[in-house]
Amino acid sequence: MNIDEQIKQEDEFRESHKKLGFWTAYPNSWFNPGWKDKEKIEIRACLKYIEDSKITSSYMGWANCRVCGIELGSSDMVTPDDKWIFPEKYEHYLIEHHVQPIEEFILDAVAYYKVTFQ
Numbered sequence: 001m002n003i004d005e006q007i008k009q010e011d012e013f014r015e016s017h018k019k020l021g022f023w024t025a026y027p028n029s030w031f032n033p034g035w036k037d038k039e040k041i042e043i044r045a046c047l048k049y050i051e052d053s054k055i056t057s058s059y060m061g062w063a064n065c066r067v068c069g070i071e072l073g074s075s076d077m078v079t080p081d082d083k084w085i086f087p088e089k090y091e092h093y094l095i096e097h098h099v100q101p102i103e104e105f106i107l108d109a110v111a112y113y114k115v116t117f118q
């Protein structure tokens with residue numbers, strides 16, 4: 001496969017998935033300081049969903065946290081149900097900065113695990 005075919009294939013993969021946490025292109029997450037305490041079950045489902053995700057593509061160079069500046073990752077991840085792609089170490093935003101993903105992501109995470117955590 002040449003580089004043009006590879007880029008095209010990656011673009012198609014990206015377009016065929018729902019996207020989360022790509023701040024500039026898809027600003028679909030927001031800060032909610034109360035989320036972490038209020039919605040424990042949903043948070044645990046989201047973190048597990050992220051933890052069980054796999055690398056789909058890697059890039060040269062690192063992304064830095066938009067809030068505190070630490071290095072996060074250099075890859076995109078895909079959820080275990082193959083629905084969402086998001087940047088590596090996205091969980092940092094949930095854990096450290098109380099970022100709440102969009103509702104659709106939360107619902108998919110909960111549905112995937114049919115959450116009964118208590």
Ligand SMILES: [Zn+2]
Pocket residue numbers: 065066067068069070092096097
């Ligand atoms: Zn940070």
